[in-house]
Amino acid sequence: MTRSILSGLLGLLSVVAMASLPSACESGGVGDPCLPEDEYDPQFAGFKVTEENIESRSFQCQTRICLVNHFQGRVSCPRGQEAPATCKPGEGGCTDCRPSGTYAPDCDPTTDDAGAGQCLSGACDPTGSFCRCDGTEDCPSDDWVCLEGVCTLHICRDGFEGCQDPTKSPEENEGKACCVPGTEDPVASPVCGQCGADSNRNAEQAVYCSCRCGVAEGEREEDYQDFNFCECPQGFECAEIRPNVGLGDRNITGKYCIKQGSQFRGEQDCGQVQGRYNSEQCEGTP
Structure with missing residues (x-):
């Protein structure tokens, strides 16, 4: 487990923001960009394209859900990095x-x-x-x-050339480091570059605010009478993201609104990686 003052402050902000958010699942804000809280951990090496992550208490999203739908790397560090010295x-x-x-x-x-x-x-x-x-x-x-x-x-940090910025071009981020968002604090782990821009698996297409629109396959919505499912807005479809296998919180299993055509088919979806590639750690191709 790692600790940092920034992580603690982020958690406090989350609690404060949560108090003003609705308890029901609403579709307003679906598709808004969000930054997963894991990225405030300087030891976090990034997400894996073979996995999904559902952050169910995101203070950044009106829906309270920040969805990481089979994404590789860090949103805040598009090109990734080698392990720093x-x-x-x-x-x-x-x-x-x-x-x-x-x-x-x-x-x-x-x-x-x-x-x-x-x-x-x-x-x-x-x-x-x-x-x-x-x-x-x-x-x-x-x-x-x-x-x-x-x-x-x-x-x-000898030779430090600045931090990568997800709003900048790949050329502008070339040679720059991964940093804890909003700081110049270094990320200590090697990080894979994001999947190809046309892959539906980069940050823009795979990480955003979402909402739960249905139960997992094989379940009945009437068994969740105390839960308000959302309707997906235009440009989004309702797709199963997390099956209910009897582990964890059943209230975050099931279907979520995802961008149309962005369903995960396999690690081959990653395409050409935009930056650091290591065949033992990263999916896609260099």
Whole structure:
């Protein structure tokens, strides 16, 4: 688990915004762009085109649903990036060594052992309810350092040419890094480039506000009498995104409004990748 101040603020904003949103599913705003909250995690390597993600409490969408419909990479970083070089403060070899996220698993200091059994170091912060570190051995790998009791990863930013911007052209984003949206904080993971612009799997065609328009195949709408399904607006069709396999929240399974003609047929849909391609990590072709 990673923590950051920005992620915490984002969560607070979500709670505040949620209070003013309707409880029923409405179709207003379907198709509006949205940025999944996962992208505020500097350790997040991006989405996989073989998977879907339904963010059901999005403060950015009138519908409260930010749909990631079989999309590859990060919305905020169209061309992706190779894994950036890590560094350690004060050890030389890097002029601009910047922090990129922290690692602090949750723990419960109210337990009989004060949360010690939940932490590698045996130290559970009594006020923050997270595991503190005593040294690098309490961190995920030797790339991390223990600073003031918290595992921190640093990225070398020597030669930094700026952050990618999804509103810019591929040429303008060439050579630039993936950053936490709205900041110049570096993303620490390798990220696949987005699928081809004509593939229906890039951010514009696969990530946007949506709403639940029907139950999963094999279910009955009358079993969801307390749920108001939406009608898809012009240019959208109602298609099953998440089957109900008996796991997770049944209220987010089923059909959602997607752009017409954008149903996922297989990883071959990705087409030519716009940027970083690695055959072991990315779908599509270089």
